[in-house]
Amino acid sequence: MSDGSGMRYASSRGLAAEVDFSDALLGGLAPDGGLYLPTEWPALTSAAPDSYPELAAAVMQPFVAGVIAPDDFAAMVADAYSTFSAPDVCPLVRLDDNHHLLELFHGPTLAFKDVALQLVGRLFDHELRRRDERVTIVGATSGDTGSAAMEAVRGSDRVDIVILFPAGRTSEVQRRQMTTLDDPNVHAVAVDGTFDDCQDLVKAMFADEPFRSRCGLSAVNSINWARVMAQIVYYVWAAQKLGRRDTPMTYCVPTGNFGNVFAGHVAHRMGLPVDRFIVASNTNDILTRLIDTGEMLADEVVPTLSPSMDIQISSNLERLLVELLDGNGPATAELLAGFREYGRAALTPQQHERLVSEFAGTRLDDTETLAVMRDVHERHGLLVDPHTAVGIGAAERLRRQGEAIVTLSTAHPAKFPDAVKRATGIHPELPAHLAGIFDREERMESLPNDLAAVEDYVDAVRR
Numbered sequence: 001m002s003d004g005s006g007m008r009y010a011s012s013r014g015l016a017a018e019v020d021f022s023d024a025l026l027g028g029l030a031p032d033g034g035l036y037l038p039t040e041w042p043a044l045t046s047a048a049p050d051s052y053p054e055l056a057a058a059v060m061q062p063f064v065a066g067v068i069a070p071d072d073f074a075a076m077v078a079d080a081y082s083t084f085s086a087p088d089v090c091p092l093v094r095l096d097d098n099h100h101l102l103e104l105f106h107g108p109t110l111a112f113k114d115v116a117l118q119l120v121g122r123l124f125d126h127e128l129r130r131r132d133e134r135v136t137i138v139g140a141t142s143g144d145t146g147s148a149a150m151e152a153v154r155g156s157d158r159v160d161i162v163i164l165f166p167a168g169r170t171s172e173v174q175r176r177q178m179t180t181l182d183d184p185n186v187h188a189v190a191v192d193g194t195f196d197d198c199q200d201l202v203k204a205m206f207a208d209e210p211f212r213s214r215c216g217l218s219a220v221n222s223i224n225w226a227r228v229m230a231q232i233v234y235y236v237w238a239a240q241k242l243g244r245r246d247t248p249m250t251y252c253v254p255t256g257n258f259g260n261v262f263a264g265h266v267a268h269r270m271g272l273p274v275d276r277f278i279v280a281s282n283t284n285d286i287l288t289r290l291i292d293t294g295e296m297l298a299d300e301v302v303p304t305l306s307p308s309m310d311i312q313i314s315s316n317l318e319r320l321l322v323e324l325l326d327g328n329g330p331a332t333a334e335l336l337a338g339f340r341e342y343g344r345a346a347l348t349p350q351q352h353e354r355l356v357s358e359f360a361g362t363r364l365d366d367t368e369t370l371a372v373m374r375d376v377h378e379r380h381g382l383l384v385d386p387h388t389a390v391g392i393g394a395a396e397r398l399r400r401q402g403e404a405i406v407t408l409s410t411a412h413p414a415k416f417p418d419a420v421k422r423a424t425g426i427h428p429e430l431p432a433h434l435a436g437i438f439d440r441e442e443r444m445e446s447l448p449n450d451l452a453a454v455e456d457y458v459d460a461v462r463r
């Protein structure tokens with residue numbers, strides 16, 4: 001179905017035609033280089049079903065309206081979350097009366113990316129079948145997105161997927177989760193460069209129009225609207241489970257590309273009561289500095305213990321920037337072009353004020369991260385991964401008297417065994433379904449940070 005009556009999506013840069021959900025899903029990036037945003041924020045469902053899949057279908061339905069029938073959508077959502085090992089899908093764990101962890105890592109690849117990508121894989125299949133099309137998905141990963149995306153589309157005969165990752169900058173578990181899948185439609189590429197280089201290569205492939213249309217290029221990295229959409233749900237879920245659908249809470253989010261915390265902002269815009277969002281960063285702290293000063297100042301990417309946050313240019317920030325710039329797409333494009341060219345861009349005092357009325361931020365370096373991991377283990381008997389630890393440390397540092405905080409726990413500790421061992425002396429065990437990855441043969445291509453080389457490779461492997 002596609003009856004033209006559903007939600008419309010517009011580019012953050014304001015220079016592309018509006019599209020429906022199907023085109024926003026399969027297109028990824030808008031033709032003008034912008035990111036798709038719905039043209040209105042639907043009100044949050046007042047329903048409070050007991051199960052995560054039911055809540056998820058109710059929260060997201062307005063975004064797919066006119067394209068996917070409610071029953072089909074509910075079935076896809078239920079199927080996506082049946083792959084999670086926790087009955088609650090995203091369970092809450094109490095640290096103290098006012099501080100809870102929301103565990104988002106019970107999916108197939110043990111990182112929060114699965115929450116969105118298990119659904120997005122099914123949405124892709126559904127829409128490609130309906131349109132009788134195929135696509136080549138290209139993506140950049142700093143560690144977790146790649147395996148989650150591959151896991152979401154492996155075995156699909158309508159999708160080929162090529163994932164670029166920065167050579168030597170992911171953990172061994174992260175790399176092996178990508179390189180040990182033997183499905184013929186999944187391909188991992190180690191690029192001699194940083195995550196930002198990988199992301200630039202992906203953007204350049206999309207900007208190469210002949211290549212883009214020849215390959216039927218598509219993206220599932222965090223610029224894809226459907227990913228943000230799926231992440232809105234667990235903010236509502238956490239509030240509901242804690243009996244706070246009507247009372248504001250603070251959400252602390254370990255942040256890299258700003259997709260996760262932006263989804264929280266969307267939940268807020270849809271009517272979820274929110275006190276504030278705490279944007280937790282590692283040493284790569286451009287967001288902390290933006291919140292502190294109102295200025296974005298580019299810096300070198302520094303490798304840390306939390307590689308999925310080793311990012312200086314948070315692509316999803318564009319979605320918030322356009323809002324801070326009162327929906328002015330061309331002005332947003334200009335601000336970002338200036339940032340790309342000069343490595344700096346400044347908000348006006350009014351825009352900065354609006355930013356800090358909703359977002360706070362702080363950074364933890366690796367030493368502080370390890371200290372939090374040790375402390376959480378000593379106080380609560382809980383092993384947490386370095387990304388989650390950055391979140392917990394940021395929440396503890398900024399929390400006010402009586403403030404209720406939910407910190408998003410974004411990865412399973414066993415994805416980062418070396419850091420966990422260093423902090424606590426304990427080697428976290430991988431869940432049974434992943435225990436074999438150290439014995440399996442790895443399959444990957446190594447390529448230079450060079451657009452032509454990467455495009456040739458994609459052309460050679462796609463079916």
Ligand SMILES: *Cc1c(COP(=O)(O)O)cnc(C)c1O
Binds near residue numbers: 259
């Ligand atoms: C991707 C990721 C993040 C960062 O999320 P963004 O949506 O990119 O801000 C944090 N922690 C882990 C474990 C991740 O995989």
